[in-house]
Amino acid sequence: MVNDSVSISFFHHFEKKPSFIIQSPGRINLIGEHTDYNNGFVLPAAINLGISLAIAPNQSSTCNIFSTDYSETFSFSLQSMEPSKEQPWANYIMGVVNEFQKAGKKLSGFDCAFGGDIPIGSGLSSSAALECGIGFALDQLYSLDLEQWDLIKMAQKAEHNFAGVQCGIMDQFAVVQGKKDHFIRLDCKSLEFEYFPFKNSQFSIVLCNSMVKHALVDSEYNKRREECESGVKVLQGHWPSIMSLRDASLAQLEKIKPEVDPIVYNRCRYILEENERVLQSGNDLHHHDLPSVGKKLYQSHEGLSKLYEVSCEELDFLVETTRDIPEVLGSRMMGGGFGGCTINLVENSFLDKFESIIRSAYKNQFGLDLEIYRVAIENGVEKVNN
Template sequence: MPLQSIAAAFQRHFGHEPLLVRAPGRVNLIGEHTDYNGGFVLPAAIDKEIYFAVALNDSTTARLHSYDLNESYTTEISEVHRDETQWANYLKGVVAQFQKRGIEVPGFDCMFGGNIPIGAGLSSSAAVECGLGFALNELLGTRLDRMELARMGQQAEHEYAGVRSGLMDQFASLFGRPEHVVRLDCRSLDYEYFPFNTENCHIVLCNSGVKHSLASSEYNTRRHECEQGVAILQKYYPQVHSLRDATLEQVEKHREELGDVVYRRCRYVVEENLRVESASNHLLEGNLEAFGQDMYGSHAGLRDDYEVSCKELDVLVDVARTVPGVYGARMMGGGFGGCTINLVAPDQVDNFVATMTQAYHEKLQLKLETYKTKIVGGVEAVASPASK
């Protein structure tokens, strides 16, 4: 069990008793690239997690250790800044957010590791940010609420990882609830839970094996293209502050001025927001077939209009469509690699995995990793394995 290993390794490495924290990764059933456009998303926390052991150390130094990489990093708290050690940047970014809020962070020791596949689009970075933020909030007694911790994680991502991500990943890690997905309105930050019964339907992820970085220029380019679209629409519709406020009719009417690329980016985002609302209603009705059709529509939009898919992801979705018991499939995450998310009837999961693995190898000569996931609760402190 990773938690036990990390708790024991912390004691060996640092010689004192830590607070233990579990921080989950996330899946997003539908609503991709909508969060930074003020739209809707429908994520859930999953049982791929980062475990933290953290304790104050009576010094002015942060001693950080990545269990999985077996690498250590030390910095004076007063001199926290970005540098070439990327994994440490996420943690330092969180420390900087406490400091920005006027909270003095003393020296601390931190060891972390887990089982979220890196580069699979399951938000390992958000889990790292939220896990440390939660731990320091507990240890310092600062009583920041979960939404504030999510915002701090997002800002750490912006300022220390260079990714202008939306709030969804951090929100999902902190606000997850077992057997539920949560619809977040990224403009108002209102949210609503929807039951997701994993006895009726399993979530299976297929990892394309293509490594991608959200910090890639394409992610930030898409965000800029959406902002260009808003600037044009706002000239005619002052109430349009983000693509969340735009209608398909408005986008169509100004297609020529938007230009082909920006038009298609805007059309995708507006349509995707409509799909999230539609899919949420299908969940309430228990209509998994209709939910799955919205997922396929989402993938087509990401492939053709938003242009963030890739050959590997398209092959996985095309094959999934032909497998018995699959309700829906789509690419998930920033794009250009990572995972597809698939909703599969429980009695068909083994056949699905076998069929997908074989087809991926036959079509692309690539090895497929799959993950069967459960929906779990959000970031929390956990008891020491020894004390259970």
């Protein structure tokens, strides 16, 4: 991450040294897409791409923020905060400050510079990294002794209430609870979680950024939630104890198939099957069975593309291109869909060749240059030496 450059930018901008540096990671999700808002299971991890924040108090009631990536400054008063349309990145910071104050946490003005190496729009949760990073920084700066779950939930509320995005809890959870060389299987209903090891000298995690983001993503995301909820309502008519798709079985879904729209059936079927894949993938990781994980990645993508219909031509092409490469164990789209990245399990000895093949094929098909990131699994948000 970019600790040194952010520290230097802080000094140049505010003419003083920061109190400390916070390192806040981005996240990947191995499997379990669109399951979080259905109270299902996810399998994320924190990664070595992230955001660094330098911070210090300023003995006032004004907060001054400098974004090194945008070369922009934003200031706001602790007594008066309104979402910004001109500088939307500031909303993630103000949202967290607002949630802290609503929770009765006493804050004073501060100066902060931040920047990172998470590619914008890549689906690696730069927003959650920023929210959890500033939340952790404020906790450390003012000795608030926040519990980790309080930080996670306040960061999520900030995105809901100030940034206007009704996200699930997975992103903030992974940023805070990340553990080096481990994926985390989170139960989004009970919030129980378990770590599973991923430290393999033979295979690496490679992300391929399609460099496209189709405009459908926001409206279709909300539509998928509504479709799942409509399926739950029909299920509840037969089994009143079912409160979300998490509580339903495939056998129950089959029984109501004649009563629901075929599209709603497909959405619900995907969620139920994906939850099972997440549970099985955790067990596969426990037994160091990466080939079985890889097969489930392909199954996940098939469901996302054909049943949940959140893929796109570019993502489908990237996944299909890997199917004939024996050195790739598995591939799928990652994130909300309609663009962003695919996640791939690739044999280490084949990494350079894989990048060459996939870049060339994608360029020939779409005329676009892929961005490719080899990522490592790292710890969650933490304070680093200044």
